[in-house]
Amino acid sequence: xxxxxxxxxxxxxxxxxxxxxxxxxxxxxxxxxxxxxxxxxxxxxxxxxxxxxxxxxxxxxxxxxxxxxxxxxxxxxxxxxxxxxxxxxxxxxxxxxxxxxxxxxxxxxxxxxxxxxxxxxxxxxxxxxxxxxxxxxxxxxxxxxxxxxxxxxxxxxxxxxxxxxxxxxxxxxxxxxxxxxxxxxxxxxxxxxxxxxxxxxxxxxxxxxxxxxxxxxxxxxxxxxxxxxxxxxxxxxxxxxxxxxxxxxxxxxxxxxxxxxxxxxxxxxxxxxxxxxxxxxxxxxxxxxxxxxxxxxxxxxxxxxxxxxxxxxxxxxxxxxxxxxxxxxxxxxxxxxxxxxxxxxxxxxxxxxxxxxxxxxxx
Numbered sequence: 001x002x003x004x005x006x007x008x009x010x011x012x013x014x015x016x017x018x019x020x021x022x023x024x025x026x027x028x029x030x031x032x033x034x035x036x037x038x039x040x041x042x043x044x045x046x047x048x049x050x051x052x053x054x055x056x057x058x059x060x061x062x063x064x065x066x067x068x069x070x071x072x073x074x075x076x077x078x079x080x081x082x083x084x085x086x087x088x089x090x091x092x093x094x095x096x097x098x099x100x101x102x103x104x105x106x107x108x109x110x111x112x113x114x115x116x117x118x119x120x121x122x123x124x125x126x127x128x129x130x131x132x133x134x135x136x137x138x139x140x141x142x143x144x145x146x147x148x149x150x151x152x153x154x155x156x157x158x159x160x161x162x163x164x165x166x167x168x169x170x171x172x173x174x175x176x177x178x179x180x181x182x183x184x185x186x187x188x189x190x191x192x193x194x195x196x197x198x199x200x201x202x203x204x205x206x207x208x209x210x211x212x213x214x215x216x217x218x219x220x221x222x223x224x225x226x227x228x229x230x231x232x233x234x235x236x237x238x239x240x241x242x243x244x245x246x247x248x249x250x251x252x253x254x255x256x257x258x259x260x261x262x263x264x265x266x267x268x269x270x271x272x273x274x275x276x277x278x279x280x281x282x283x284x285x286x287x288x289x290x291x292x293x294x295x296x297x298x299x300x301x302x303x304x305x306x307x308x309x310x311x312x313x314x315x316x317x318x319x320x321x322x323x324x325x326x327x328x329x330x331x332x333x334x335x336x337x338x339x340x341x342x343x344x345x346x347x348x349x350x351x352x353x354x355x356x357x358x359x360x361x362x363x
Contacts, residue, residue, distance in 0.1 A: 003108050004118065010359055013113050016088040018353050022046050022065065023346060024089040026075060027057055028096035030317050030342065033325040035062035037342025041350050046087060048075045072100035076109045084112045090362065092345055093121065094317045099161065115345060116294040116316060118363040123288050124315035125161055127199040133313070137283030139276050139298075140309050142202040148177045154203035156311070159194045165232055165255035167194065170203055183252045204309050206301035209265050210320045213277045214344050217293045217360045218351055222277045224270075225295075225341055226328030228320035231259040262323040264330075265302070272308040276300075280313065293361055294348065295321070295341050317341055 023038035025031045027049030035045040039062065046065035047057050050072050057063045067083055074080055075097075084091065091097075092115045098106060103125055106118065123129040134141050145151060154172050157180075167189040171177040177200075184190040208230065214223045235253040238246060265273065276298060285291035297318035298310045324331065327338035339347075352358045 004111055006363060008111060009113050009363060012085060012111065013358060013362060016113075018088075018358070020044070020088050021349065021353065022084075022087040022089045023092060023349065024048065024065075024084055024087070025092045025094065026072060026097040026100065027053055028072070028100070029094040029319055030321055031094070032056065032060060032062055033322065033340040033342035034092050034094070034317065034345065035342065036060070036325070037340045037344070038346040040343050041346035043346055043349070044087070046084070046089060048072075048080060048084075072096070073102060073105070075101050076105040081110065081112050089113070090115055090349060092116075092317065092342075093118075095314065095319060098125070098316070113362045115349065115361060116363065117288065117290055117292065120284065120288050120292060120315040123284075124313060127158070127160060127197075130313060133280065133283050133287060134310060136287060137276075137279035139279050140307060142204050142309060142311055144202075145200040148174050148198070148200060151177055151200065154205075155200050156203045158199045158201070158312075159190065160197050160199070165230075165257045168255040169252060180252050189254075201311065204301045204303060204311065206303040206309065208299070208301055209263055209308075210260075210297055210299045210318065211265075211273055211277070212295065212297050212318060212321050212324075212341060214295050214341065214348075215277075215281050215292045216348060217290060218348065218355065218357060222274065222281055223334055223344075224273060224277070224330045225334075225339065225344060226321065226324040226330055227263045227265060228260040228323040229263045230257050230320070231261065232256060233258045257319065260320045260323040262328060266306075269302065269306060269308055276308060276310060280310075284315075290360075290363075294345060297321075317345070 022044040024046035025034050027047045038045045044064045047063040048067045051068050067080055090113050098121055123133055151174050156170055158168050167184050169180045171180055181195055210228050212226045214225050232255045235255055238253040281292050295317040297314040299312040300308050300310050302308050321341035325340045331339040348361055352361045
């Protein structure tokens, strides 16, 4: 079908009944508050869900329409796309949407209007592009190693794509790197191709804050909506053991995200929190126009020098936003009422319709 062109998406959008827009997404990741927030702002909602995984959406009653598919990747099938267009759907992407549908399919075959910047999803998925966004913006980031043989201090090893921390590990030498790679391959978590694309960076010892922002293209403004930290398996279980037991057990801990909990940061660090987001938004506008429209996340560590160091970004709604479905202390400061990320997305779409500027927030 070829690359999805903005002009084609805008033609589809022109035919939509703007008084009957449906906000749709894939049934996973952050879809509960995306759809609940849409309902709170008066939109109809639709969910594309794999057979057997619709239970939470029915129990919580967040979807008006269900499109049940055999596999999540079927969202790019022509019949599913047509159903979405017929209901005037604007699709909100999230981490599972990109992982299950496939980035190339989203870029080349998914001819349904999407909220935010479709082109920036590639910049999140590829570590070198992600790093370029941060370096171009002058954001403080960890030191990067080009080859495992250069490892001379504790490093964090990561792999491309939205994989929720699976396969990530810490190593302090080339030998330890190779040993842990072999262990991950034995578990079926890594392929040779993944190893060739390993991203090796300085391990920053600090407290983790995943900071959730919303950039309004309509208002040209960055909002801080909330923060979370992560529950990760098996590392969180491992560190609860006494140190002597940790030494006795031959286990390579993993960093698979299993849940999130809300957090707040020292108030004196908020100037850094806003400054780094402004820098990232500016570099994204230059490198991948129209930039970081809508939700994004900067995953950070704060060291004992009180530096906020960004080690990863999400260029769409991040899973940690589930920690403030009823709003966060920061969204309360801005709105004075419960404001989830899902509701904030719906509010932006609503304002864009009212101002007849939907093309500013859709690709």
